[in-house]
Amino acid sequence: MDRDRHNEIAATRLHRKALIGWHIGSGSVATSYGIVQGFSTPPLLLLILLMTNDHRIIGDRVDSRSTNILGAxxxxTIFAAAAGLVASWFL
Incomplete structure (x- = not known):
C-alpha cells in the first residue's frame, strides 16, 4: 500500500475515533458546554442589567421600566433554572 494512502486511512480512523470518543457515557462535550453556559449566563445577564441602568456608563439612554421588568x-427565571439544575444533581 502506498504510504500516502496509509497515512490518509490512519488520519480518517483517528478522526472518527476522536469524534466517537467525545461521547462519554450518557453525556457529551456539548452537554458540558451547555452546563457551563447555564451557570455563566445568570451573572452575566445581571451584570448587563446593572450596566444598562447606570447613567455613568449609558448616559441618558438607560432602559425603560418595561425593559427592566422583562429583564428582571x-x-x-435563569437563576431559578440554574438552581434547579444543582438541586437535580442531589435528588
Whole structure:
C-alpha cells in the first residue's frame, strides 16, 4: 500500500475515533458546554442589567421600566433554572 494512502486511512480512523470518543457515557462535550453556559449566563445577564441602568456608563439612554421588568423576570427565571439544575444533581 502506498504510504500516502496509509497515512490518509490512519488520519480518517483517528478522526472518527476522536469524534466517537467525545461521547462519554450518557453525556457529551456539548452537554458540558451547555452546563457551563447555564451557570455563566445568570451573572452575566445581571451584570448587563446593572450596566444598562447606570447613567455613568449609558448616559441618558438607560432602559425603560418595561425593559427592566422583562429583564428582571428573565434573570430571576435563569437563576431559578440554574438552581434547579444543582438541586437535580442531589435528588
Amino acid at each position: 423576570v428573565t434573570t430571576i
